Amino acid sequence: MACHETVHCPCCNTAFECRVGTILRCQCQEVSLTDDERFFISQQFNGCLCASCLQTMKQQYKQEQFRQRLQQIFNLSAKR
Numbered sequence: 001m002a003c004h005e006t007v008h009c010p011c012c013n014t015a016f017e018c019r020v021g022t023i024l025r026c027q028c029q030e031v032s033l034t035d036d037e038r039f040f041i042s043q044q045f046n047g048c049l050c051a052s053c054l055q056t057m058k059q060q061y062k063q064e065q066f067r068q069r070l071q072q073i074f075n076l077s078a079k080r
Helices: 020-025 035-042 051-078
Strands: 005-008 015-018
Touching: 035 051
Parallel strands: none
Antiparallel strands: 005 015
């Protein structure tokens, strides 16, 4: 991949400039992701996502974690 390349987000198909050659200036650096969030996203998409979709996927991960935690709580209280 060149230093700067116009790519399309595999999630929303929006064109954006990927700056893999200068990653600290890339639009994806706007969104801070944990390793778990990165893994969650990588299980659903290949390649770079736009910052907007990264933020959306981050939120989806948090919602999924919350849902799973609630399920654990309800399962524990149902066993009592």
